[in-house]
Amino acid sequence: MDSDDGWFRGLDPDDGAAAASAITEGRGDDPADWPAIAVESGFAPDRETYYDRLRAATIEAAQTGVTKREQADDQQLVHAIRSLDDCERTANELAERVAEWAGTRFEDAGTGIEYARDLAEREPGGPAEARLIKLAGRVAGLAEEAATLRQYVETAAPDVAPNLSALAGPVLAARLISLAGGLETLAKKPSGTVQVLGAEDALFAHLQGSAPSPKHGVIYTHEYVRGTDPEDRGSAARALAGKLSIAARIDHYSGDRRPELEAELDERIEAIQSRGGSE
Amino acid sequence: MSLPEGVKRRSFDRQERLATQGPPVYGEPVVDGWRRWDPDRSKLGAMLEKDIETDLRGGETVLYLGAASGTTVSHVADFAGPTYAVEFAARPMRDLVDVARDRERLFPLLKDARAPETYAHVVEPADVIVQDVATRGQAAVALANRRFLRDDGRLCMAIKARSEDVTQSPESVFEDVIDSLSTGYEILDRARLEPYHDDHLAVIARPR
Numbered sequence: 001m002d003s004d005d006g007w008f009r010g011l012d013p014d015d016g017a018a019a020a021s022a023i024t025e026g027r028g029d030d031p032a033d034w035p036a037i038a039v040e041s042g043f044a045p046d047r048e049t050y051y052d053r054l055r056a057a058t059i060e061a062a063q064t065g066v067t068k069r070e071q072a073d074d075q076q077l078v079h080a081i082r083s084l085d086d087c088e089r090t091a092n093e094l095a096e097r098v099a100e101w102a103g104t105r106f107e108d109a110g111t112g113i114e115y116a117r118d119l120a121e122r123e124p125g126g127p128a129e130a131r132l133i134k135l136a137g138r139v140a141g142l143a144e145e146a147a148t149l150r151q152y153v154e155t156a157a158p159d160v161a162p163n164l165s166a167l168a169g170p171v172l173a174a175r176l177i178s179l180a181g182g183l184e185t186l187a188k189k190p191s192g193t194v195q196v197l198g199a200e201d202a203l204f205a206h207l208q209g210s211a212p213s214p215k216h217g218v219i220y221t222h223e224y225v226r227g228t229d230p231e232d233r234g235s236a237a238r239a240l241a242g243k244l245s246i247a248a249r250i251d252h253y254s255g256d257r258r259p260e261l262e263a264e265l266d267e268r269i270e271a272i273q274s275r276g277g278s279e
Numbered sequence: 280m281s282l283p284e285g286v287k288r289r290s291f292d293r294q295e296r297l298a299t300q301g302p303p304v305y306g307e308p309v310v311d312g313w314r315r316w317d318p319d320r321s322k323l324g325a326m327l328e329k330d331i332e333t334d335l336r337g338g339e340t341v342l343y344l345g346a347a348s349g350t351t352v353s354h355v356a357d358f359a360g361p362t363y364a365v366e367f368a369a370r371p372m373r374d375l376v377d378v379a380r381d382r383e384r385l386f387p388l389l390k391d392a393r394a395p396e397t398y399a400h401v402v403e404p405a406d407v408i409v410q411d412v413a414t415r416g417q418a419a420v421a422l423a424n425r426r427f428l429r430d431d432g433r434l435c436m437a438i439k440a441r442s443e444d445v446t447q448s449p450e451s452v453f454e455d456v457i458d459s460l461s462t463g464y465e466i467l468d469r470a471r472l473e474p475y476h477d478d479h480l481a482v483i484a485r486p487r
Contacts, residue, residue, distance in 0.1 A: 007400045023388070028400030031427050035403060051361060051384055058386040058401070062376050065389040069369035207446045
């Protein structure tokens with residue numbers, strides 16, 4: 001298709017798939033009175049028919065594009081990690097409710113998800129206890145679902161982003177992809193941004209001049225950041241973020257596995273940690 | 280100022296509110312086939328509610344940049360003519376496609392408004408560009424899409440200060456955006472959209 005042609009150039013009006021792909025793939029420099037040109041060139045008998053065909057083609061193209069993007073593997077991973085976080089948060093919240101309620105009925109009442117699991121096994125002694133024990137069962141079920149989702153993330157993340165998962169661990173890799181909105185957007189972010197992903201509140205407070213700059217966001221959960229002395233944590237976070245963004249770029253643009261990245265990171269972190277807070 | 284043809288103030292819960300006629304979209308109240316147009320959820324709705332002179336008459340060809348899930352663009356398609364709705368994010372586009380299925384002359388385009396060459400083969404010259412994109416470089420988007428606007432056309436733009444730079448005051452962000460906008464557009468009117476939208480500036484302009 002020439003850059004001065006409309007999307008309908010050379011199309012069979014009855015071929016819906018070709019029309020949608022012409023909308024998606026086509027390009028042009030300048031707009032033109034496409035309805036008039038389409039009628040002139042015989043693509044449509046009149047403007048109204050042209051618009052009907054344009055409508056069908058644009059809806060089909062948008063629908064296909066949405067499905068393709070939303071069902072991409074990285075987006076499925078994003079849903080999985082967010083579901084995992086939701087299940088864990090909800091299980092903890094409900095466990096607190098269960099503990100509150102159980103405290104009024106049982107001398108030996110405990111707290112937490114572990115206690116809810118035990119409680120769920122008991123035989124209820126009355127209608128109120130029956131509700132409480134059922135609720136405890138829901139907590140146990142949610143916790144179990146969270147564990148299963150974690151297993152899924154651990155197997156899926158290395159498929160989506162092998163290098164990033166190797167460096168960050170699959171769960172943190174999935175979190176970074178989720179915070180960025182996708183693997184491509186993560187790959188396009190500068191490493192300084194990757195370093196503070198998940199610390200947006202602190203970052204904006206800093207940018208508005210009222211707080212120090214955050215040293216790390218969600219990558220804090222990585223042992224290389226947490227395991228480094230506080231004075232050197234900023235350096236460790238910067239080094240880690242640098243390698244993670246390189247890994248994300250390789251994963252997005254080529255997909256090869258590059259084991260040397262891990263060795264480079266290990267070496268760099270070792271150097272930082274051996275400074276012993278002297279800088 | 281007058282509302283575009285097809286937009287009316289109707290009584291909802293004994294209050295006069297903007298409304299258009301069309302299939303309901305987002306659970307908005309409907310009375311006698313008129314859907315309430317909520318200015319708190321729509322920058323263009325806020326412009327009309329605040330009596331900003333948009334020069335919209337009804338029946339125009341519209342290019343809508345940043346259509347999101349179609350809340351505002353559904354009302355636009357109710358009173359305007361052919362309406363091209365550009366949105367780049369997949370999730371809101373899923374909802375926008377549903378809105379488009381219920382309307383005869385609303386064309387959804389899963390495209391990046393910063394790259395008009397990816398939809399110039401589809402979009403015809405427009406009488407109105409409505410722009411509501413929450414990205415940095417809002418003036419650049421308006422300038423890049425100027426090619427779609429007829430010589431006597433109008434740009435109705437909502438500038439979101441926080442998308443441009445969170446560290447600057449909104450007023451200085453607006454000055455910067457308007458400065459670069461002025462290289463391709465003549466600014467006809469500008470007004471803040473408070474209380475409906477914080478830190479947003481409405482700009483009405485025509486191509487130079």
